[in-house]
Amino acid sequence: MLKPNSNSDLELMQRCIALAADACINDGEYPFAAVIASKGTFPCESANRAKRDRDVNSHAEIAALSKAQLMRGADLSDCTMYATVEPCALCSYAIRDSSHRKGCLWPSRL
C-alpha cells in the first residue's frame, strides 16, 4: 500500500469522499466522486451523475476530466486524480488519454 505524499493528498481524498457521500445521501446517486489537482491546487471535482443525468457514461471521473480539460486544455500531465474507487475500464482509458502521467489515487492506494 502506498503512503500519502502529503497532507494535501489526504485532504483531497477527504473532499472526494465528502462529495460522494453528499451525492449519495442528497441525490440518490451512486457513491462515487473524483477530484483532480495539480500540486495540491486546482481542485476540479465531480460526483457521479449517472442516475441524475440518466446517462451511463456520466461517471465521476469522466465528468471531472471534462471540467478540467475545459479549464486547462487537453493535457493534464501535471495533475493527479483522486477517486473514491478504482476507476472502471471506461474511466481508466479516459485518464490515460488525458495524459495523466501522475495517475489516479483511490483509498486503497493511499
Ligand SMILES: [Zn+2]
Ligand atoms: Zn468509470
